Amino acid sequence: FTSSGSVYSSIHGFSQEEIKEKLLAFPGGSIDLLKQDSGIAVLTINNPPRMNAFSGAMMVDLEEKVTQLENWTDGKGVIVQGAAQTFCSGSDLNAVRAMLPLISVALVEGNALGGGAELTTACDFR
Numbered sequence: 001f002t003s004s005g006s007v008y009s010s011i012h013g014f015s016q017e018e019i020k021e022k023l024l025a026f027p028g029g030s031i032d033l034l035k036q037d038s039g040i041a042v043l044t045i046n047n048p049p050r051m052n053a054f055s056g057a058m059m060v061d062l063e064e065k066v067t068q069l070e071n072w073t074d075g076k077g078v079i080v081q082g083a084a085q086t087f088c089s090g091s092d093l094n095a096v097r098a099m100l101p102l103i104s105v106a107l108v109e110g111n112a113l114g115g116g117a118e119l120t121t122a123c124d125f126r
């Protein structure tokens, strides 16, 4: 359930545009990008009514903002923050219920370090 829609595109054969269309069916919130003269940008996850959960539209927005950052030649760093004193409550559960093709669970016993830790976060539940 990523912004690039890789799960859907690789398994279900959807194009990027089809993924985008599906994600945009779940509106709400925004990803706000402020690029400062200092070269430091602030990316704000903004959906306070849902504790800054990621709607489908916000996933599309995030991909666009990340692309903007990648092309920002004066950029040195980015701070990621949540609006309204909370960071992020994950994916919007309404969108997850409607779109998740397969639920993945990381059953972690013992250490999960570096790429291992990243793998756990790529799963839906840990």
Ligand SMILES: CC[C@H](C(=O)O)C(=O)SCCNC(=O)CCNC(=O)[C@H](O)C(C)(C)COP(=O)(O)OP(=O)(O)OC[C@H]1O[C@@H](n2cnc3c(N)ncnc32)[C@H](O)[C@@H]1OP(=O)(O)O
Pocket (backbone or CB within 6 Å): 001, 049, 050, 051, 053, 089, 090, 091, 092, 093, 094, 096, 100, 123, 124, 125
């Ligand atoms: C499939 C995995 C996926 C991924 O990895 O991509 C996920 O992320 S799944 C989502 C995982 N996140 C959660 O399960 C968090 C669920 N939310 C909570 O546990 C609580 O809401 C919490 C702890 C964030 C805040 O609790 P608090 O008591 O302070 O507030 P409320 O519970 O009353 O929440 C206010 C309001 O926000 C809505 N809300 C919160 N989180 C989500 C969410 N992830 N998706 C959709 N909506 C969310 C909550 O329903 C309340 O709405 P209201 O209309 O006022 O009832």
